[in-house]
Amino acid sequence: MTDELLDALRSSKKYAAMDEELLLRVLEEERSRHSKTKDILKAAKNHLHQIHGAYAGDEGKALRRLVAEGPLCGREQAFLERHASTRERLPIAEEFFRTAFAGCPGVRSVLDLGCGLNPFFLPLMPASIERYTALDMDGEAAALLNRYFAERGLPQEASLADLVQRTPQIQADLAFLLKLLPVLEQQKRGRSLELLSELRSRVACVSFPLRSLSGKRKGMEESYTVFFEGLLGGSGWRVQEKRSFPGELLYVLSRG
Numbered sequence: 001m002t003d004e005l006l007d008a009l010r011s012s013k014k015y016a017a018m019d020e021e022l023l024l025r026v027l028e029e030e031r032s033r034h035s036k037t038k039d040i041l042k043a044a045k046n047h048l049h050q051i052h053g054a055y056a057g058d059e060g061k062a063l064r065r066l067v068a069e070g071p072l073c074g075r076e077q078a079f080l081e082r083h084a085s086t087r088e089r090l091p092i093a094e095e096f097f098r099t100a101f102a103g104c105p106g107v108r109s110v111l112d113l114g115c116g117l118n119p120f121f122l123p124l125m126p127a128s129i130e131r132y133t134a135l136d137m138d139g140e141a142a143a144l145l146n147r148y149f150a151e152r153g154l155p156q157e158a159s160l161a162d163l164v165q166r167t168p169q170i171q172a173d174l175a176f177l178l179k180l181l182p183v184l185e186q187q188k189r190g191r192s193l194e195l196l197s198e199l200r201s202r203v204a205c206v207s208f209p210l211r212s213l214s215g216k217r218k219g220m221e222e223s224y225t226v227f228f229e230g231l232l233g234g235s236g237w238r239v240q241e242k243r244s245f246p247g248e249l250l251y252v253l254s255r256g
């Protein structure tokens with residue numbers, strides 16, 4: 001039954017390249033709430049919109065057109081503008097990445113969880129990065145990023161993952177979890193603490209949005225501060241630096 005639902009979902013281009021484990025999990029969850037196939041599929045699509053589509057938008061075609069125009073290096077901004085999270089980061093990017101990397105001198109390897117299109121900020125990252133592992137539920141983004149990594153002479157380490165079900169056991173100097181934890185909590189309450197506790201990087205940069213997608217601030221800084229600083233105690237991490245940028249709250253964490 002779930003296999004048929006999976007095929008139905010994957011017959012649409014929008015979901016065809018998404019992580020299979022994640023699609024199966026979402027379908028199982030919705031199957032426990034609804035009995036009719038059409039209701040399960042509708043609820044699953046809604047769920048996928050909330051955790052992915054709302055940020056990535058309907059950009060598949062626009063991205064493919066951009067890719068067809070030639071090499072990706074040198075045209076990073078055009079890609080960064082095609083995802084809500086990176087578009088919002090553009091005006092603060094230089095200072096944002098300077099702050100993130102200041103907490104971890106000598107970075108050679110980066111792990112970017114729920115990366116979206118954030119790796120296109122590589123030219124602004126002040127470090128000699130030799131390995132950039134980028135994980136997301138979105139396979140189209142992974143293919144695009146691998147092409148970009150190849151152009152930059154980096155190993156092609158973008159791939160699919162369901163970060164609710166698995167914590168990647170990849171060692172890295174620095175891990176990015178940018179605007180990711182609220183989306184994971186939406187899928188599984190308590191997942192942020194699990195993920196942070198199981199991470200194997202030296203430093204972790206965790207950020208939260210300070211505006212909703214509709215542009216409202218709605219006391220987000222206070223509520224994310226209470227949520228995050230409350231859970232840090234049991235995580236094995238401590239705050240090394242905290243910066244509030246227009247639109248984004250950044251924590252740089254170190255072990256301890």
Ligand SMILES: C[S@@+](CC[C@H](N)C(=O)[O-])C[C@H]1O[C@@H](n2cnc3c(N)ncnc32)[C@H](O)[C@@H]1O
Pocket residue numbers: 022051052055085086113114115116117118135136137138161162163164177178179180183184187
């Ligand atoms: C708010 S966006 C942030 C993107 C990026 N980190 C940034 O800040 O530019 C959340 C990202 O998490 C990804 N995502 C959501 N749930 C996920 C899951 N269970 N496993 C892997 N990726 C997930 C989405 O596809 C999306 O790219």
